[in-house]
Structure formats: C-alpha cells, structure tokens
Amino acid sequence: MTNNSDFLKELHDPELPVPDDMRSSVAVTNLDKLMSTVYNWGRRNSIWPMAFGLACCAIEMIATAASRYDQARFGMEVIRASPRQSDLMLVSGTVTKKMVVPIVRLYNQMPEPKYVLAMGACACGGGPFKDGYNVVGGIDKYIPVDVYVPGCPPTPQALLHGLIMLQKKIDGQSLSNRNSVPWYGRGPSDEATMPVLGPDIIDPRQAHILRRQAGATEQPSEPADTDA
Amino acid sequence: MTEQVPTADTVTPTGETLNVLHKRFKKAVRQDDRDGYDGILIDPARLVEVATAARDELGYDYLASATAVDYLGKGDHLEMVYHLCRTSGGPALVLKAQTPRENAELPSLTGVWSGADFQEREAWDLMGIRFTGHPNLKRILLWEGFDGHPLRKDWREAYYEADQKPFDSRWPDGHVRRAEQDNPYGKNVRYPDGFVLDEYQSTAEDALYADVALGLDVSADLATERVVVSMGPQHPSTHGVFRMIVTLDGERIEALEPVMGYLHRNHEKIGERNTFLQNMPYTDRLDYICSLSNNLGYALAVERLMSLGSRYEPPTYRAEAIRVLMAELTRIVNHMWAIGFLLNDLGAFFTPMMYAVTERELILDFFEATTGSRMMCNYMRFGGVAHDIPDRMRSEASLINDRVRDENTMEYLHKLINERLPRAIDQFDEYLTTSEIVTNRCIGVGVLSTADAIAASAAGPVLRASGVPYDVRRADPYSIYADLDFDVAVRYHGDVYDRYLIRLDEMRQSIRILKQVWPLLMDTGGQPFFAGRGGIYSPRVPAGESYGRVENPKGELGYYVVSDGGQNPRRYHVRAPSFINLTALEQMCKGHKVADVVAILGSIDIVLGETDR
Amino acid sequence: MYGSGVWRGLLVTLKHFVATYVDDIRWGFRRRNPAAFPVRQSLDGRGVFTVEYPEEKIAVPERFRFIPFLVVDNYDHPERAGHDWCTSCGICAKVCPPQCIWIVRGSDPDSGRPVPEPDAFYIDIDLCMNCGLCAEFCPFDAIKMDHDYELASYDRTSNHIYDKRRLSKEFRYWQSIAPTIAEQEASARGGWEHKDVLKQKAKDAKAVASEQAE
Ligand code: SF4
Ligand code: SF4
C-alpha cells in the first residue's frame, strides 16, 4: 500500500516527463482538473439545504437565512422541503433516538452528492443533553458528517463560517479521485444503516455486540469495542 | 376589545376549599401537612368526584397542570399533583392523590377536564401510572415498546454516572472521558436483561396506526376513500419535529392524532440530576425563542421555595424591573416570530418572516449586549439577574473584518420601544390584517369555543382568543406586574384570525408596559440588581414544593419544583404551554381541509423544545 | 373593495423594495461601506440590513459568550510569563451544568501537596452549552468566555476536546476583547495582576512597612 501511494505521488508530479504516445491521456487528467474546478464551482455555489429544523439551533439557522445574514449570498437560499431535491442536510439541533430513524431515512433519500453539516454541540456530540436517555450523542454515530460547527447555539456568523468550510471542502474534491468522494465510484454507494426502535434504539451494526451481551449472564464491566 | 379582570385575592385557597370539601367527602380529603407542602390529599377512589365538585361548585374550572412525583425512599409512593385555577383569577388550588409504586393506578380526570389527556399520558409514559378510564393511554413522548418509565427515581439512563451533579469524576482527578467509553454498547443505549435481538419485533410505528379507521365512506354524496397521511416529523410547516397522523376523508379531516417526542431531550430527568442553579441555562432551551421568560418562571418557582427558609432576600426592585423589561421584549420577539411563521404556513413564503426576523435581530442585539447571548440568555438568578444593563452596547473587534458598533443602551431601548417596534407592529397590521388572503384563510377556521378552550386547558393567546380574559400577569400577579397598567387582550371568535389579532394586541400592550418600565429603569439606575451576596453557586433551598407560573408568550408556563432540602430538586416539572395547547388541536382541525391544519397549528404557535422537553 | 387589502399589503413590500435602493443611493452605491455599517445595523436602518459575512462581520459585544478559555499571564510578563491564573479550585467544574469541565489538580512532584495550578484542564466543547456559569463563579477571574466563534472543523474526535494548551490565552487577549469588563474586574481585585499576586504583594509591602517601623 505504501509503495503504491508513493507511486501515485510520483505520477501526479507535474514535472514527470510524458512519453509522446501518452499525451492524450495526460490531457484527460488535465481535463479532469478543469472539469472538477468547473463542476465544483457550480456545486459549491448552489448548495440546496433541506428544510429541516430539529431544535434551538434551527432558529439560528432560520436567522441565517433571513435578511441580516442572508444565506442567499452563497446560493443556499433554495431551502427544499424534500430530501430528493437537496444537497445538504443541516442537522440543526439535538438528535433524539426517536428522531434519528427519520433522519437516517432522509439521508438515504437524498441524491448524491450529498453533504451533512452538524450544527451545534448537540448534533456534533450530544451537547448539554447528552446524558439524557433519549438523546443520541452525535449524529455522526449514524451518518457521516462533513463539517462540524460547535457552539450552543452557533451564532449565524458561526454557521456561515461552517458553510464556507463546506464550500472549501467541495473545492478540494476531484471527479477522478475516487477516494475523495464516494459517489463517483462504480455502482451505488452504501446506504446508511437504519436503526430500529426497540426497548432502546437498536443499531443493526451493533448486532454482534448485542448478541454477545445477551449470551453473557451478567452485565459485563468492560466496555465493548464500539466507536467513540 | 379588552377587559379589566379581577386581580388575585391573597387568601390561600387550600383552607377555604378544605372546609367545603370536608363536609361532603369527610375522610377522603385531608390537608397535606408535610413541611413546606400545601394542598389537599385525596383518596384516589373519590378523586373524580372531588375534582368535579371543585370544578362545578368551587369554580376551579381550569386544570393548569397535572404531574406525577416519585417519592422513592420518602413514603415509597407515586403522587399525582393537580393544580387547579379559576379563570376569574386567584392562586392555584393543589390536589394530590397517592398510589403505590407497584401497579400504580389512578382514576383518569379526562372526563372532568379534557386537558388532562396529554398530561396523564405523559405521567404514564414517564412515571408509569396507569389511568383507569383514559381513552387513549399510550406513550406520548417515548415510543411504544420503550423499556421502563424513565422519570422514576430508580430508573437509570445509559450514560448514568451519579444521581446528582456535580460528578466526582470531574475534579480533582478529572481525566477526560467521553461517556461512550463507559457504556458497554457505546451509543447511549441500555437494554433490559434478557433482551434477545433476534426475537425482537418493533412495535413503535404499528402502535401509531393501530386504531385509525380506514375504508370507503359510502354515506357521503361522493363515495370517498379514507386515507391516512403521516405529516412530519420532517415537514416544513410543523414548526420543528412535530408529527400528525391525519385521517382524511377526501380532503376533509376525520381524525388527527398528534405524535410528539421527536425532540424529547429528557429535560426533567436531567433537571433532577442538576443543582438548582444548573437548571437555569437548561430552561433557556425549553421554549428557545423566549429564553428570558423561561428563566423568569424558574427563578420564581425556586425563589418561592427559598422564601420558606430564613435567609432569603427577595429580588430588588431594579431586578424586577429588568425582569419585566426582558419578559415583555421576549413577548414581542415571540409574537413577531409567530405571526411570521403563521404567514409562512399560509403560503406567504418568507417575506413576512423576513420583516419579523429583522425586528427580532434588533431586540436580540440588546439581549446579546446585556446577557451575552442572542438566544440562550441564562440571565435570571435566584434573587435578581446576572448582570446589570450595560451603559453602552459596544462591541470590540477581535476577528478580521469585524465592524464595531457603540450605542447608549438606554437610548437604544427608548428608541426601540417608542419608535421602531410600534412602527413595525403597525406595519404588520397594515400589511396583513386586511389582506384578503389572510382573512379568507383564517376567519372561521379552527374555531375553539370558550367552554372547550377552558376544558382543554388551553393557555395564552389560544385561550384569550376564545373569549377568556385569563392572563397570569393579572390573575396571579408576579414580579411588578401588579403595579403596571395594561389590559388583558381578549377576542371572542376563537378562530385562527383572532389568534393572529390577539398577538398584535398583546404586542401593543407589551409596548405599553415597556413604556412604563423604561422610566423605572432610569430611576433605579445604579441600584443593586441582585439581592444578597453574589457568588453563591449552590443556594440553600429548603424542603418543600412550589409552583411558579408566568404568562409566557405562548401561555402559562409553570414550574413545579419539589426540594428535599439538598442541592438538587427531587422533582422538576415543566408545565409547557405548547404541549398542553395541542390537546385541542384535533378538535380545532376536525372537518377542515388538510391545508388548514398547518394554519391552525401555526396559530397555536408551538415550539418543540417545550412541547417535548 | 375586495382585493384592496392585498394591494395595501403589496404597498408595504414595495416600500421596502424602494427603501433598499434609496439606502444604496444614500451611501453612494458602495457595498460594504464601513461608514454605512453602524447606521444600517442600528434602529435607524432602512432598506439594506445585510451583513456581508465574511467580508464584513458584526463584532460581538463584550459580554458575548462562546466557548470558555483560560487566562494566563502575558507571555512577556517579567515574573510569571505564561503562568495560569487558574488555581484548580474546582468551582467551575462543580458549577458547570453539563459537566463538561475536567480538571486534574496540580500537585508538587516532591511533596505531593496540592499546588495552585492545574496539571490538566479539559473542556469538551461538544457538551459545553456556552452558559457562562464557569466564568461567572470563578473566584480568580481565571476562566472567561471567548469571542471567537469561527470554530467549524472537519473532524470532531481529534479536536473537540480542548486541553489546557488549546484553552490558554494571554491576559492581554481578555483585555482586548472585553476592555471595560477587564477593567471592572481589575478594580475589584485591586490591580491588573492575579488575585494571589496582589495579595502576596500587599503582604510583602506590609512586612516591609512593619520592618521599617521597627
Ligand atoms: S446545541 Fe444548544 S442550541 Fe443547539 S440544539 Fe443543542 S441545546 Fe439547542
Ligand atoms: S473556578 Fe477558576 S480558578 Fe477554580 S478551577 Fe475553575 S478556572 Fe480554575
């Protein structure tokens, strides 16, 4: 693997001499660079967020969309009510166990390329309500998050900063490098796993832990190897 | 269209009521004589009779709040606490009924007040009291199939660390850990013993659709089919994560069941782990548009408890004036927001909202300069407020491109109250009140009659638009409202349009109050804004119970706090107006078109942080 | 007349529309005009209200609360350069509502006795609710609320628990973001230095005075 990456680095060296018969393919990579730039420019300036307010942070999100901070300056004013038409999920507030099920479903319904911005302490990592029995300690336990905006609530300007960070992230993505984005690979990308509401929320990805714990007679003392 | 209502008398209601009730019910009623407690204990077998008598004969026609308390280790019973009020004003009467913790069961009061419906469901959900005779006893905030009743004192959450904060692990050996690291399952989950994954069938969704009637309606002229639509929890017009299961006959609404709990953040459980002071910033997050008046209600409740002790100093006059200033500005913020959103729901997408948010930003500038935060103000303290109003609202550049401002605070306020806000309210009036689109969509829609509004424990603008001049600021005055001159706005049609108009009226009354408060602030400038010694982070709160209520912009916000005399409340309950106002939603919506539901919901003005807590 | 209400409403929007251009003309069509900013953002503002973040930002007021930071002495302080003001008394950790402060009390490596400086200080900003209670109740003015809100990041696991190094900022910084509050606090303490330093100084001065008296 390591050799491989060295090799790739070498390949991407612009100084690398190009044999005549390979000129055309080089044009393709350059074209890709150009394409990516144009493409990303288009995408970064027309991010359509989903109308989706969870909690207190949503109020600041609305304030960001209103006249003083005016999200429209970034091409983000087209707030869609349907996940099918949106590029960005702004998780603005506390994610409860009851709500995470619809959130994951909505995420799966969004067309790619899609981004998630976790707004506020709650969406990032549980926030002040993390101890609560119905609160998920961070939306990234269920769906991938691109940008985290801490604060409780983040002021509109902090949210705008987060959105600019997201634009920067989009700028850095490339159409040809499959590692930079999952959705330009071959075939459909994996869906996020839907949790189930049981006696407490059940994440199917944790099934093996659950089975093991059920087998054990007593409550084990050592923590299992879950993601933190 | 305003009316003067009688102000409260100071007689405690328990004594007089007890005399009357005792004649009839003999031993079934007795005085609650625990230290610091008040109210009447009732034999559960006769609860319904007593409640009916209180309603019909004693005039306590309004069920303000109903909640349960777990007295584990102090009698080992569950106790249901009812706060009854007269819509003509006066302090609350407290009724209580006890039941053992095992197989807890009490008669339901839904027959007496329909407003008991959701509150009893909540008590079942979180405390596990079964109410006999309740028509629809399902979980309300959690989902069907959840394990246990979390507000019981012996129920522990997955990230449980200790019964009370502060946790010992933070100091002096505070090696940082994320709570996930201590939980066997990592993700804030906890399963009951003997839980077998492969045999589990989730019932959470099925339960919602269990008793909706489907099929063809042949009795109508047009044979229409009944359909069930699930609106929400992600819906642009449900004001957050609210959900409704709507049964439609064609376009007409046959039945509607609100489903909530998508923002149930365990406010009360966390509140019982917190110290009294630590709850203050959490109250900001209840009705997150009106954090300052939430603070006020909680401060009142705890101050009432503290006044039972010996070393209590009531808030200074200046503190009270600041509190009223903040509460009234908050009311304007909220009503602007509510009107903006109502119009959003009617289809006037975002323009009225923009105008509302603009004015809100200007008020928020003042909040930010005074309290430190735009939304989560955390400003009131027990005995006053956290800071004085600053002389100047000045900012300091710290980031690149920062543009600074500097204004005299009192002048800013003066201008805000006397020029900017009245102009904005008039503008709304001109913009919307006569607009045919608004009148056509709103007049006669979502009517709630006076009797129904009282029975359903509706509060705030919803109640007053139905012709009940009930306002806690007058009915049971707190702070310095008794000295201030204002009218209780009231309208009589009980439809969406009146609920819109009443918000305009109330904003105008708030301006009137603010105009009286401004000189008070000028006069008291320099006086202390906090009574007693500062810097006490764990005030002594004697054992007892108290119910502090304020007229929040959305209705009566009450805090029921029970103290053991320790650092933490034993019970901390929030009587949330947005939650209880929803009781009447189905009633208001029945028979209307599906498009009216969002308008009706918008006119109730809910905030999910408070509905679900 | 039916429909007149709608027209009156539309007139209101038209007024707003026109006001925007009038405002633009008034300020000479200059976008992001620094002179226009305070007026547009004040109660007299009509028309243009937008702040064009990031080219212009609304500076936050002095009392603004975001994530807390720890005050240390200026790095060019003659005796106590970079010395923590925090004495690890633990009050902030006790008062913090979501319990997001972790403190390891400092101890002398030889004697094991506690010393007034924390060995470690963590704040989990994924829990912090920006309530400001820690700053309000710290008896040594050692923890203050920061004004820097531009904290968005791509990863939280590695950088959302702030340690002492990340939290520490010079006293000078606090003076720069909240000059009036810093001054009030200093006058309450009796000087610009840390409370303990001032106490020590007063003690020394007294000792010197009594020596001279003898
Ligand atoms: S981060 Fe704070 S403001 Fe945002 S949703 Fe959570 S509690 Fe509310
Ligand atoms: S209260 Fe102040 S001095 Fe005490 S530990 Fe906290 S920061 Fe340090």
Ligand code: SF4
């Ligand atoms: S601001 Fe509040 S939540 Fe944050 S560290 Fe300080 S006390 Fe804790």
